Amino acid sequence: MFRRIGDPAAATVTIEIEGTLVKARPGDSVTAALLASGLDFCRHTPVSGTPRGPYCMMGVCFDCLVTIDGVGNRQGCLVPVAEGMKITLQKGKREIGQ
Amino acid sequence: MSDTADAIIIGGGIHGCSTALHLALRGLRPVLIEKDYAGRHASGVNAGGVRQLARHMAEIPLSARSMDLWERISDLVDDDCGFECHGQVLVAEDAAELEAMRERVAELTLHGFTHEELIDGAELRRLVPAVAETCPGGVVSRRDGAADPARTTQAFRRKAEALGARVFEGLKVEHVVREGRDFVVRAGEKTFRAPILVNAAGAWSGRIAAMLGEAVPVEAIAPMLMITSRVPAFIKPVVILRGRKLSFKQFPNGTVMIGGGYLGRVYPEENATVLDWRKLQQNARTVWDLFPIMREATIIRAWAGIESRMPDDIPVLGKSARHEGLYHQFGFSAHGFQLGPGTGAMMAELIVTGQTNTPIDGLGISRFLS
C-alpha cells in the first residue's frame, strides 16, 4: 500500500518479519517498515479475531500492535527498527509469558 | 412543598439500592437520594469480590445471609450481575501463615461456621495452578466468587425502581433535621419527608450522621485497583493473601484485576482520588512473585473508588442510638460489596418488623458514641 521514494541505498537495516528478511531505513518505525515491505501487516483483534491494520501511526490507536523480539503488544509505530530485530504479527489472542 | 415517602435512603451504592429494593419488596415506597449516580463510587468500581472468606466474626452471619441471596441473584433482581462462583482462595506464602490459618479455621468450626476449608499444597495447586511453587497451602471458601459491581448496583437500583422505589440522582443532601416523627431532608431544590431515614452514604455518611448528632469517626479511603490487558484464561478462583496485601482475579474476558487494599489519596469533596504508584509498585511486585505467568502482562488501567472505613474495620449497622426511625448502614471498610444483598434484606426486616434474625451484635453505632 506504500512505496519508498528517495535513495534506495539508504535502506541499510535488516530486520526479520515473520521469518522473511526485509531491508529498512534507519529512522523507520517497525510499522513503517512493515508497510513498506509489501508483506502482510495485519494483526487480529483479541475481541473478535478480525484483521486490523495500522491506523494512526502516532501511537494513539493501538492497531499496530506487534511482537518485537518476543515482547508482545508493542506499538510498532513508536519503536525504531534495529538491526536483526524479529517481528511477528499477533494473530489471534495474545499469549502471555512468552 | 415537600415530597413525602415511607422512607428516605441517602446513598445510591449497593447498600442503599439493596435496602431500597428490600423495603419495596416489603410494600414500602422509599425514596433514594444519590449525589452523583448510582454506583459512582466504591459500589461501582470495586474489585467485585463475593467473599465469605476471611471475614471478621461479627460479619459472618450477615455474609452468610448475603451468600444465600447471591446464589439466587437473578430471581431477586432479574439480572445475573455477572456473578460467577469459582471460590475464593486465601494463599499461605509460608508455613507460619498456614499455621495461623489452621487456627482460624478451627476457631470458626467452634462457632459452627464451616465455609472456610483448610487446603494443602496439592489442593492449592489444583485450584490455582499458576501459583508460585513455594506456597504451602491455604484456605478455600468454595461458594465464593465474583460479580460485576457496576452492573450489580444498577440491577438493584432498577429492580427497586420497578417495585416502586423512587431514585433521585445528582441530588446532594444539604440538610437533615428531625421534625416531630419525621425526618426532613433537603437536597438540591427538593425537600423530602419520611418517618424513616437510612444513612447509606458511604464515605460521606459521617456528615449525615453528624447532622443528626451522631458524629462518628468515618474515614474516606480510596483502595486502588489495576487491570491488565486480556490474557488467556489461567485462573478461576479469586486469590487473596494474608500477609502481603493482594486480591487477584481473572475475568471471563481474560483481563486480570489486581487489588488488595493499597490506598491512594482521596479528596471526597471533589470526588477525586490520586493514585500512589509507590504502593502500586509493591502490589505489582507481589503479583510478580506469586504468579510468574503474569510477568509480561500489561497494566492498562488503574483507579481508586471512594469508600468509608471505620477504625475497627467493620461497618456501622442498625438502629441509631439517638433517633427512632434513623438507621445506619455504612463504614464497610472496603469489604462491603458481598454484604450488599443480605444487608439490605436485614435492614428492611429491621425497619419493618423492629428486629432481625441475623445477628448484628457488635456492629451498632453506639460503639463509637461516648
Place this chain on the structure above:
Amino acid sequence: MNAQVPAGGPARSTYDVIVIGAGPAGMAAATTAARAGLSTLVLDENTVPGGQVYRAATTSPLAGGTVLGADFAKGAALAGGLATSGAEVIQGATVWSLDRDLVVGVSRGGASRLLKAGRVILATGALERPFPIPGWTLPGVMSVGAAQTVLKASGLVPSGTIALAGQGPLLWLLAAQILRAGGTIRAILDTTPKANYLAALPYAAGFLASPYAFKGLALIREVRAKVRVIRGVNRLEACGTGALSSVRFEARGVTQTLALDGLFLHQGVVPHVNLAMAAGVEHRWDEVQHCFHPVLGAGGTTSVEGLLIAGDGAGIAGAEAAVERGRLAALVAVKALQPEASGLPVLAEVEAALARATRGRAFLDRLFEPQREYRIPTGDETIVCRCEEVTAGQIRQSIAVGATGPNQLKAYRRCGMGPCQGRLCGLTVTELMAEERGKTPEEIGYYRLRAPVKPVSLAEIASIPPDDAAVGAVVRG
C-alpha cells in the same frame, strides 16, 4: 526483576521543569526554560524531536526537498534551539502518569521511573478527530495523519489506487505532498457541507489577513489541477471483507462506488487530553471545535497548581501558535522559579506573535466544522470503540437500559476500556450520548481518565526504583 534503568535515562529524579512532548510547543517551552537557567527535562515519545507537524524534522529522508514544503524546515530550527539550550531531552519516553503533585511516571526502554517537577508543561499536542464511518476499521483505511507520518519519517508514498476523504488543511497538504512525491490520487472526497462556507464567511476578513490564507489557497489550487475533487460527500462508507476494496458515498444525491487499495480519512484535529485529564485538569466542551479543551489561565495555567498546557493540547491553533504558547508557559514557570533570569523573550512580543498566529482560526474552525453524520454515526452497525469493537447500536441499546454517561458505558459494554483509552472513541461517545439523551456534550462529559494513560508492563511497575524522588514530601516551587 528484568527491568533495569537503561542508559540515557533521566539524569536526576527532580527537575524545575518537565516538558512533556517535543513538538513545536514543547521545544519552544523547554528551550526558553532551560536558557533561563531552570533544570529542564523534555520527555518525548518519538525517536527524534518535532512532534507530529515537524515529525523527523532533523532526520527525514525528504528534508530539504520540495515534497514537504518550506514550513517543514521551521521544525529543524526549533530542534536546533532545543539541542543547544541546556535542556535534557529524552526521546522514546512514554509518560504514563501525571498527578496533581506533579509526579511524572515515565517509561523508556522497558523501565519506568517516577520523577518530580516544580512545574510541568504539557505539550501533548493534538490527535486526529475520530472518523467513525462504516468500515473504518478495515485494513487499508488509515488516517491522513498516518500517511503523512510515514511520508515524513520514512519517505513512504501511498501506492495503488487511493483516495482521500474528509476535510481540513492537513488533507490538502497531504494531497499536495503525495503529488509532489510522484504519487497519484484517484479522488478527493470532500465532506465539507455547503453550509460551512456561509457560516465561515463572516470570519473571512481575519483569515485573508492570516499567514494561512495565501498558502492554503495555493495548495488547494495545486491539488485541484491534478486530482478529481468530489464535493458535498455524504454517507461515506469503506467497503470490503477482511480488507478495504472500495469506498461508497453519495454526492449530489447519486450513490457512487470507487474501487480502492487505500483510503485516507481526516476531519481535523482535536486536543490530546488524556494526560491532562488524568492529572485532574478541568476541561470544557468547545461548541465550535466539537471537543473538550482544558480551562486555561494566562500563559496556560490550569486548575492544577504548577501544571501548564501549551500547544494544540490547549485548544487547536496550529504549529506557529504552539511555539508562542510554549514560550508563554515557560515564562510563567521562569517567573515563579527563577524570577531574576534575564535574556528572556519579551512577554508583549510573544503575545503579539501569538495573536498574529491565531488570526484566521475562527474562519478555519467554521469552514472545517465536521459534519454531524461523521461525528455521530447514523447507522447502528458502525464501530465506535475500535479496541473493544462496540458499535453505535450497542451504545444506543445501553443508553436505553440506563447508561447515562460514558463512564457507565464502560461498565455496560467495555466501551473505551481498551488500550487506546478512548482516544479513538471518546468524542463520538460523548456526542452520541448527548444526542440520544437530549443533553449537551458538556452535561454528558467525557470518560474519567486515569493513569496509566498508556499501557505499561507489570514488570515495569514492579521494578520502579525505590529511591525516586517522587516519594514522600511534595514540594512546590
